[in-house]
Amino acid sequence: MRAKVLEEFKKKFGDNEGNIRVFFAPGRVNLIGEHTDYNGGHVFPCALTIGTYAVIRKRQDEIIRLYSMNFVEDGIMETTLQEVKKKQVTGWTGYPAGIVWSLFQKEFQIDKGFDVLYYGNIPNGSGLSSSASIEVVTVYALSKVFEFALPNIEIAKISQFSENQYNQVNCGIMDQFAVAMGKENQAIYLDTATLEYRYAPIRLDDEKIVIMNTNKRRELGDSKYNQRRMECQKALEMLQSVRDIQSLGELTCEEFEESKEVITDMVLRKRAKHAVYENQRTMAAVDALEEKDLVKFGQFMVESHNSLRDDYEVTGVELDTLVEETLKCNGVIGARMTGAGFGGCAVSIVKNDAVKDVIEAVGENYKKRIGYAADFYVVSVGDGPKEL
Ligand code: GLA
Numbered sequence: 393m394r395a396k397v398l399e400e401f402k403k404k405f406g407d408n409e410g411n412i413r414v415f416f417a418p419g420r421v422n423l424i425g426e427h428t429d430y431n432g433g434h435v436f437p438c439a440l441t442i443g444t445y446a447v448i449r450k451r452q453d454e455i456i457r458l459y460s461m462n463f464v465e466d467g468i469m470e471t472t473l474q475e476v477k478k479k480q481v482t483g484w485t486g487y488p489a490g491i492v493w494s495l496f497q498k499e500f501q502i503d504k505g506f507d508v509l510y511y512g513n514i515p516n517g518s519g520l521s522s523s524a525s526i527e528v529v530t531v532y533a534l535s536k537v538f539e540f541a542l543p544n545i546e547i548a549k550i551s552q553f554s555e556n557q558y559n560q561v562n563c564g565i566m567d568q569f570a571v572a573m574g575k576e577n578q579a580i581y582l583d584t585a586t587l588e589y590r591y592a593p594i595r596l597d598d599e600k601i602v603i604m605n606t607n608k609r610r611e612l613g614d615s616k617y618n619q620r621r622m623e624c625q626k627a628l629e630m631l632q633s634v635r636d637i638q639s640l641g642e643l644t645c646e647e648f649e650e651s652k653e654v655i656t657d658m659v660l661r662k663r664a665k666h667a668v669y670e671n672q673r674t675m676a677a678v679d680a681l682e683e684k685d686l687v688k689f690g691q692f693m694v695e696s697h698n699s700l701r702d703d704y705e706v707t708g709v710e711l712d713t714l715v716e717e718t719l720k721c722n723g724v725i726g727a728r729m730t731g732a733g734f735g736g737c738a739v740s741i742v743k744n745d746a747v748k749d750v751i752e753a754v755g756e757n758y759k760k761r762i763g764y765a766a767d768f769y770v771v772s773v774g775d776g777p778k779e780l
Contacts, residue, residue, distance in 0.1 A: 393445060394780045397461070397511050401447040404459050404468060405507040410449045413537065417529035417777040418443035419514040420521045420570035421603060421739050422730045423579055424689075424696050425674035427704055429564030431624055432585035432639025433671030436678055437566055438594060439574020441774035444512040444525040446533045451505040456492070458485050461511040473505060480558070487523055490558030491530040494550050497557075500540050508533070515767065518605050519736025523559075524567035527551035532572075532777040544776055545587070548572035562618050574776040581678050585641055592678055594773050599686070599725060602742050604718065604754065605767040606710035608735035617732050620663065620706065627664035630655045640667040666703040670696060690726025690741055694719065697728035697738075706733030713761050714738045717754045722746055 394414050401412060418439040425435035454473040460466065462484075469485050477496055481489035488508065495502055508530075514522040528551050535542040542550075551568040555561050565584055573580055578591035594601075628640055634651050637643060643651075648668040655661040677692035697715050701707040707715075711729040715738050718727040723746025730739040742750050751768045758766045 393511075397445045397447050397509060400461060400511070401449075401507075401509040404509060405449065405457065410451075412447060412449045413533070414780045415446045415448065415529050415533040415536070415777065416443055416780055417446075417525050417532060417571055418574050418774050419525050420567055420574065421601070421737070421771065422566065422570070423739065424670075424677045424693055424728070425566075426670060426696060426700055426728075426730070426733070427620060427624075427706070428641065428667060428671045428674065429566040429582075429584040430562075430621055431628075431667040431671070432641030433583075433667065434641070434674040434678075435566045435570075435582050435584060436579055436592075436674055437570035437582075438579040438773045439570055439776055440514075440520065441772045442513045442520075442769075443571075443774075444510060444514065444522065444529045445780075446526075446529045447509040448533045448537055449507050450537050451507060453505055455505040456489075457505075457507045458488055459509045460484055461509065462516065473502065484526075486559055487526045487554075488530045490554040491527055491534070491551070493558050494554040495531070495534060497553075498550060500535075500538070500542075502534065502538050504538075506534075506537065515605055515769075517609060517736070519731030519733075520603070521567040521571060521731070523555065523561075524551060524571045527554055528568060528571045528777055536779060544572045545569075547777070562621055572776055574774060576775050577773050579681075579773065585639060592682060594681075595684075596741070598744055599741050600744055600747050600770050601773070602740045602747060602750065603730075603769045603771055604714045604727075604738045604740065605769070606714060606735050606737065606762075607764060607766060608708070608710045616706070616734055620704065623660055623663040624667055626657075627655050627660040627667075630660070631664070640664055641671045643668045645669055645672050662703040662705075666699045669703075670699055673699075686725055686741070690724075693726030693728040693739075693741070700729055700733060704733075708734055710735060710762055711738055713758055714754065714766060715740075717757045717761075718742075718750060721750045721753055724750060 422437040548568040582589040680688035723743035725741040727740035
């Protein structure tokens with residue numbers, strides 16, 4: 393892949409002098425702990441081996457030229473350091489532009505422009521964090537090219553800052569953290585309230601992680617995402633009249649049950665219930681995995697999906713169908729939606745010798761019920777950002 397993107401860079405931007413460098417950052421899948429990261433709860437994602445490549449060369453002027461092999465129809469987009477400082481850029485270039493803007497805000501020294509080519513092999517709009525991946529690869533590449541030291545955890549924070557402030561998506565820290573801190577064959581158990589984390593080995597000798605893409609476009613996703621955040625905030629404020637807490641993640645299920653009556657609106661009560669139970673479930677699921685009880689982990693995945701379907705209401709018929717059909721198959725340890733929901737992907741753990749049959753059966757039944765095909769990816773757990 394390095395040779396391919398490098399060659400494409402030279403074709404687009406020329407092969408003149410200057411050091412051309414190639415970087416990579418992964419996508420991510422979340423195994424459990426959904427819609428908990430903005431509620432001060434736990435998440436358990438891992439980085440993938442698919443992701444975003446960035447080929448970059450510093451310039452001697454203040455021009456920034458951007459090109460994506462995924463959006464060839466856009467051609468080369470040109471801007472300047474001054475323009476990025478001042479102006480909101482939209483579309484895919486809003487992500488790298490947001491990063492440059494954020495680095496300025498944080499007073500990092502970027503005094504020259506650059507040429508950059510991107511290539512991503514994360515399916516577009518799949519909910520496997522292509523945006524966090526392009527953010528993180530951009531911060532990482534710029535930190536190397538402009539020689540400022542930045543620990544990966546800071547890269548995650550700047551990337552989230554950029555998405556919140558520049559791209560106006562009110563996401564939590566999970567995606568950027570998973571991408572920036574990924575480790576081969578390890579999932580990341582992160583407490584989003586404190587950013588304390590530890591790695592938990594994903595020892596899957598007899599199983600595979602299979603990601604299933606609904607191929608549903610997520611149109612209303614962002615507005616509904618922000619709506620869920622607000623609903624949790626309102627429920628929290630009601631609970632604060634009887635509990636001294638800063639986030640829903642501080643409550644155990646028992647404490648929630650004792651106090652839930654103060655949440656007088658039934659919809660808000662369901663949202664808060666998911667946030668509290670999902671956080672507790674994530675903690676228990678990681679314990680189960682560390683005790684090598686994969687079957688129990690799989691059961692928690694299914695409970696997580698049901699809660700996201702019934703209480704949080706972010707699944708939809710496509711994700712529900714994928715999960716339902718998957719759970720009908722032999723050799724399936726667990727399955728659930730992953731990421732924000734409203735479309736995007738589901739994740740499952742499947743016995744090696746059942747993978748082929750599961751993909752065939754679920755593919756066929758999904759198409760029959762939904763009317764168009766799903767896609768399937770058998771994935772591996774990969775590392776965080778690196779230079780190639
Ligand atoms: C999106 C957001 C994350 C997280 C998930 C839901 O992926 O970017 O911060 O909230 O949804 O768990």
